[in-house]
Amino acid sequence: MAKAAESSGEPGTTSPRPLMRDLKAVGKKFMHVLYPRKSNTLLRDWDLWGPLILCVTLALMLQRSSVDSEKDGGPQFAEVFVIVWFGAVTITLNSKLLGGNISFFQSLCVLGYCILPLTVAMLVCRLVLLAEQGPINFMVRLFVVIVMFTWSIVASTAFLADSQPPNRKALAIYPVFLFYFVISWMILTFTPQ
Amino acid sequence: MEPLDPLGLVSLYLLLSGYLYTDLSHPTKEGGKENSTISNAETRFVCVYFILVSYEVYLFFLFRPLQNFFLIIGRRPAGWMAAVGDLQFEEFGNAAATAAENPGATTISIEGPGESPAHQAGLPRGSGGEEDDELLGNDDSDKTELLAGQKKSSPFWTFEYYQTFFDVDTYQVFDRIKGSLLPIPGKNFVRLYIRSNPDLYGPFWICATLVFAIAISGNLSNFLIHLGEKTYHYVPEFRKVSIAATIIYAYAWLVPLALWGFLMWRNSKVMNIVSYSFLEIVCVYGYSLFIYIPTAVLWIIPQKAVRWILVMIALGVSGSVLAMTFWPAVREDNRRIALATIVTIVLLHTLLSVGCLAYFFDAPEMDHLPTATAAPNQTVAAAKAR
Numbered sequence: 001m002a003k004a005a006e007s008s009g010e011p012g013t014t015s016p017r018p019l020m021r022d023l024k025a026v027g028k029k030f031m032h033v034l035y036p037r038k039s040n041t042l043l044r045d046w047d048l049w050g051p052l053i054l055c056v057t058l059a060l061m062l063q064r065s066s067v068d069s070e071k072d073g074g075p076q077f078a079e080v081f082v083i084v085w086f087g088a089v090t091i092t093l094n095s096k097l098l099g100g101n102i103s104f105f106q107s108l109c110v111l112g113y114c115i116l117p118l119t120v121a122m123l124v125c126r127l128v129l130l131a132e133q134g135p136i137n138f139m140v141r142l143f144v145v146i147v148m149f150t151w152s153i154v155a156s157t158a159f160l161a162d163s164q165p166p167n168r169k170a171l172a173i174y175p176v177f178l179f180y181f182v183i184s185w186m187i188l189t190f191t192p193q
Numbered sequence: 194m195e196p197l198d199p200l201g202l203v204s205l206y207l208l209l210s211g212y213l214y215t216d217l218s219h220p221t222k223e224g225g226k227e228n229s230t231i232s233n234a235e236t237r238f239v240c241v242y243f244i245l246v247s248y249e250v251y252l253f254f255l256f257r258p259l260q261n262f263f264l265i266i267g268r269r270p271a272g273w274m275a276a277v278g279d280l281q282f283e284e285f286g287n288a289a290a291t292a293a294e295n296p297g298a299t300t301i302s303i304e305g306p307g308e309s310p311a312h313q314a315g316l317p318r319g320s321g322g323e324e325d326d327e328l329l330g331n332d333d334s335d336k337t338e339l340l341a342g343q344k345k346s347s348p349f350w351t352f353e354y355y356q357t358f359f360d361v362d363t364y365q366v367f368d369r370i371k372g373s374l375l376p377i378p379g380k381n382f383v384r385l386y387i388r389s390n391p392d393l394y395g396p397f398w399i400c401a402t403l404v405f406a407i408a409i410s411g412n413l414s415n416f417l418i419h420l421g422e423k424t425y426h427y428v429p430e431f432r433k434v435s436i437a438a439t440i441i442y443a444y445a446w447l448v449p450l451a452l453w454g455f456l457m458w459r460n461s462k463v464m465n466i467v468s469y470s471f472l473e474i475v476c477v478y479g480y481s482l483f484i485y486i487p488t489a490v491l492w493i494i495p496q497k498a499v500r501w502i503l504v505m506i507a508l509g510v511s512g513s514v515l516a517m518t519f520w521p522a523v524r525e526d527n528r529r530i531a532l533a534t535i536v537t538i539v540l541l542h543t544l545l546s547v548g549c550l551a552y553f554f555d556a557p558e559m560d561h562l563p564t565a566t567a568a569p570n571q572t573v574a575a576a577k578a579r
Contacts, residue, residue: 075429075431079431094359094394094398096352097352097355097356097358097359097394098359098394099356099359167362167363167364168361168362168363169363170363171361171362171363171366171394174398175398175401178398178401178402178405181405182405185405185409186429186431189412189427189429190429191427191428191429
């Protein structure tokens, strides 16, 4: 309330304030993902803007570029989108069915935000692929993807592990591992046409 | 109670019919397209009509049987419950009568949560002599289980009903996986590990892992086989993931369904000692597929002999788990039918593994011959191009 009173006092800045506030919130959560500590920010103030931005970015970069490679190729934009969201929903349902006390959207929020390291990996891979192809190229990409994959797992485990009953933690974490593994595989095997 | 009341349904129907009728009488396209416009609207009308009629039929005729169906597929096998059923049959006699008189009342909310400790206490007593308890007729024990309540006593549209299928701890899942990898003769997988607590976690996630393991290993293996060829352009073959998912999930759910139906049918003809619920069969099949995950990863090795040895080992392990599980369920039956059942189970399993190997993994040796003859030409051409 105090913040709203301050913002209405400034001339000409009332309408962009909610947008800036939302962007700042999203940026703050990105920082929380990149430096995972035991904090409740992601869970308490969940939002789905960050996951949406990340998912769209990832899907745009992963889609196959030419139309004639319909038969066997990389995923389409819609396929990546469906995999990310459908996978996140399945993992959330799984953790709720196992008796976790995390809400549906909080879990979606955490899983979506923890794709950030993999999106960074995708950007790096795209840049590396501009150089000449070869085994060294592949090794660099493999190393980057493995590091970012581990980062994603650590980040999401830091947020999600506490909400599970202690004797079922591994059961709830394994689908997260599988999810990020599949996304890492899609990133690693991306070949530009 | 029915999810949607009939009045709402009828008004929805009238609303949609009105909309479609107005669309019919004012075709949006002119000239020669009128025929297609009318047929499109007619098709929509027929589809909506069909959907609404089916929903009405479902509400008024199928709802109650479906409720009972969901109770039946979640029930424990007759042998376990017979001892407890003796104790509880008189208690629920009145409840059964009242449930039959009131078609509107749900038959599932008869016993409260206090009943389950009684069941838990009843189980250790009953487990010793389960083989002899089947002298009860199967129909009686079925009704007893239906009314005497199991742990899955919530209606099937609530979240708690599905939570009972995920009531496993980490060590239990590991034990079940270990049990599927080390089939001990004489030890029944269901009796030893599942013990009337079938879970859906194991089958679902083992199938998911297997889908990705096969798709990724197939892709990797093809890449390694064609590595030296100049004409080969690597593609991730993303379509194969959806094909693998369809095959494996269909196998893991439809084959247990068919087997369960078949065993129920044989149960009605011949009194069998052991009978399994649908979820227990799904559980056995799901856990028996676990051996194929390391097998799929090892199939990357591009040697035909290695691959076929792996097929034999995996088939031996999982086939014996399945055979040892289902042999007690059919051994009281006609000899030929029992043997035919076991052979069919193993045969379908073989078909799955060989089919996956053939479709997702390219044959290793065939491709080396063209490479050997083409390589000199290519190097010559490359030398000329320079």
